[in-house]
Amino acid sequence: xxxxxxxxxxxxxxxxxxxxxxxxxxxxxxxxxxxxxxxxxxxxxxxxxxxxxxxxxxxxxxxxxxxxxxxxxxxxxxxxxxxxxxxxxxxxxxxxxxxxxxxxxxxxxxxxxxxxxxxxxxxxxxxxxxxxxxxxxxxxxxxxxxxxxxxxxxxxxxxxxxxxxxxxxxxxxxxxxxxxxxxxxxxxxxxxxxxxxxxxxxxxxxxxxxxxxxxxxxxxxxxxxxxxxxxxxxxxxxxxxxxxxxxxxxxxxxxxxxxxxxxxxxxxxxxxxxxxxxxxxxxxxxxxxxxxxxxxxxxxxxxxxxxxxxxxxxxxxxxxxxxxxxxxxxxxxxxxx
Numbered sequence: 001x002x003x004x005x006x007x008x009x010x011x012x013x014x015x016x017x018x019x020x021x022x023x024x025x026x027x028x029x030x031x032x033x034x035x036x037x038x039x040x041x042x043x044x045x046x047x048x049x050x051x052x053x054x055x056x057x058x059x060x061x062x063x064x065x066x067x068x069x070x071x072x073x074x075x076x077x078x079x080x081x082x083x084x085x086x087x088x089x090x091x092x093x094x095x096x097x098x099x100x101x102x103x104x105x106x107x108x109x110x111x112x113x114x115x116x117x118x119x120x121x122x123x124x125x126x127x128x129x130x131x132x133x134x135x136x137x138x139x140x141x142x143x144x145x146x147x148x149x150x151x152x153x154x155x156x157x158x159x160x161x162x163x164x165x166x167x168x169x170x171x172x173x174x175x176x177x178x179x180x181x182x183x184x185x186x187x188x189x190x191x192x193x194x195x196x197x198x199x200x201x202x203x204x205x206x207x208x209x210x211x212x213x214x215x216x217x218x219x220x221x222x223x224x225x226x227x228x229x230x231x232x233x234x235x236x237x238x239x240x241x242x243x244x245x246x247x248x249x250x251x252x253x254x255x256x257x258x259x260x261x262x263x264x265x266x267x268x269x270x271x272x273x274x275x276x277x278x279x280x281x282x283x284x285x286x287x288x289x290x291x292x293x294x295x296x297x298x299x300x301x302x303x304x305x306x307x308x309x310x311x312x313x314x315x316x317x318x319x320x321x322x323x324x325x326x327x328x329x330x331x332x333x334x335x336x337x
Contacts (some may be wrong), residue, residue, distance in 0.1 A: 002046040006135050022169030029143060043074065044292065049095050049113040051088060052241040055081050057263065058109045059127045061281020062288070069289050086215065086242040088186060091116035099124060105288060109281075111188045112238060114139055118150060125297045128152030129284045130277055132159075132188070132237070134302060143302040151300040153283045157237050157260060158191060160308070162199035163235065164273040167310060168202060168258045170296040170328050171317075172232055175256075177206045179230040181221060181247070182242040184211040191238055213230075215241045225255065232256040236265065256320055262311040264335055270320065271312045275305035309333035 040233045048059045063079055073075050073259040081097055084090035095117045096108060106126045114128040123151035132141065132155050143154075169175045183191040193209060195270055200207035208230060212218040218241045225233070235247040248264050251257045252322040257337055259265060283303055290300050313336040317324060 004114065017075070020056075024112040030115075031288040043078045044104045045102050045210045046077060046079045046105045046288065047095075047098030047101070047109050048079055049091065049098060049106060049108040049112055049117055050081065050083045051086055051091065051112060052083050053085050054083055055069065056109050057261075059107070060285070062107060062129070062285050064278075065282035065285025066283070066288065069285060071289075086239045088112045088116075090238050090247040092120055093163075097122045105291065107288075109285065110238070111137060112186065112240070114150075114152070123148055124149065125291050126150040126152070127263075127284050127287050127291065127297065129280045130155045130157075130275075132157035133191075136191075137188075140302055143304075145285060145299065146302055147298045149297050151287055151297045151302055153280045153287070153303045153305065155277075155280065155305060157274070158195050159262075160273060161192060162202070164260065165196060165203060165205065166259060167198045167273050167328070167331065168232060168234070168256075169205065170310075170331075171322060172256055173323060175205060175231045176206055177230045177232075178235070179208045179225060179233045181210045181212065181233075181243055182236045183211060183218075183238070183243070185213065186236075186238050186240040189236045189238045191242060192238070195225075206265055212243070213239060217241075218243050219246050222250050225250055225253075227254050230255065232258065233260045237268075251316060254320060256322070262309065262334065265313045268316060268336075269313060270316050270322075271310065273310045274308065276286040276307040276309050279307045280305055311336065 022249050026177050041268055048302045051057055066077055082094040084094055091113055099121060104106055104125055106117045108117045108128045109130050111131045114131045115128050129152055131152060134140045134154055139150055155317060180193060182193055197207050212221055233247050233250055233255055235244040244264055248269050249258050257269045259269050260274045261277060262272050291297050310332050311334045315337055
């Protein structure tokens with residue numbers, strides 16, 4: 001489960017873990033937040049923005065992808081991270097803070113972060129990752145021609161929702177009632193609820209929807225849930241109010257849980273179905289490379305994930321006494337023992 005330190009202590013970017021491109025800045029059209037690129041004598045600053053509790057697999061993938069492309073960390077690039085620990089209301093200020101600290105490129109790693117970055121700058125290039133339906137969100141005009149100052153890598157999360165619920169049912173044949181807890185003030189979480197609602201109807205599953213508006217309410221609501229009430233819990237994609245973290249705790253009480261990322265499965269959740277977010281970061285590195293070589297981000301097509309994975313924690317499955325059928329086992333991409 002993520003660290004729960006105070007958001008106020010986690011707002012300073014760490015310009016030390018990340019990107020530098022001294023010779024590539026001239027004529028690139030890239031302008032930093034604090035100084036014109038032609039005058040820059042240090043590494044390019046990439047400002048990562050996330051709702052999480054720290055640097056994510058996507059940020060790690062970006063860093064490693066840039067290293068693989070030949071960029072030297074600390075000399076040619078640095079990455080600074082601002083994370084808001086599940087509080088979406090802090091995202092705009094965090095994005096502004098990255099710009100004030102001189103970020104040359106913003107790298108939001110979820111849908112809410114990408115929208116926050118878009119609101120605070122139309123000048124600094126934005127490369128997003130782990131964002132679902134960027135056209136519907138108004139981030140880009142189209143996948144082929146994004147327009148403006150934004151491009152990135154989508155995660156197809158909303159499109160994967162029905163498949164995620166279907167896999168959950170295949171793992172648990174008795175699955176009839178599934179709890180989905182979300183923040184109604186989070187537009188992306190509301191969109192996820194709509195997708196799961198439609199998918200549950202088609203699959204003959206009852207989606208038990210519950211809305212919460214504070215972290216305390218989310219914690220209390222999930223602490224009350226018992227095995228006799230639901231057959232499983234779907235965690236929302238959004239980290240708003242730390243709901244996925246509280247869903248993880250419910251697994252320890254014997255309730256099967258399904259997530260949209262392997263992070264929680266590695267920490268005791270039952271399963272996840274999603275793109276490989278580390279690989280999405282590596283994809284994003286190629287887009288950053290294009291921008292640094294002079295391409296207009298608005299002309300760089302948005303990319304889709306190339307690697308998806310069903311991850312199952314077999315230790316948890318055994319504790320829950322689940323007998324996974326051949327179809328499920330054949331679909332598993334990664335097993336955590």
